[in-house]
């Protein structure tokens with residue numbers, strides 16, 4: 001059974017919805033890698049860093065993607081603050 005992107009997005013923790021949307025809009029390969037890794041570990045950020053599945057094709061990229069995504073998240077937070085709330 002297929003699920004709509006909108007329904008899937010609704011089930012993602014709010015903190016990561018922007019990453020997922022950026023990935024699904026084809027805006028960032030790093031966001032796509034990080035979103036897939038987060039999905040793989042049930043959206044538990046620390047588990048991405050602890051992943052030991054070195055046979056996964058995403059394994060070599062997960063930390064770089066996570067660092068970029070973290071900066072992206074922090075950038076989002078800065079924009080919200082700078083916008084006067």
Ligand code: SF4
Nearest residue numbers: 037040051053056059
């Ligand atoms: S690198 Fe690890 S966390 Fe990422 S998709 Fe592969 S198995 Fe899952």
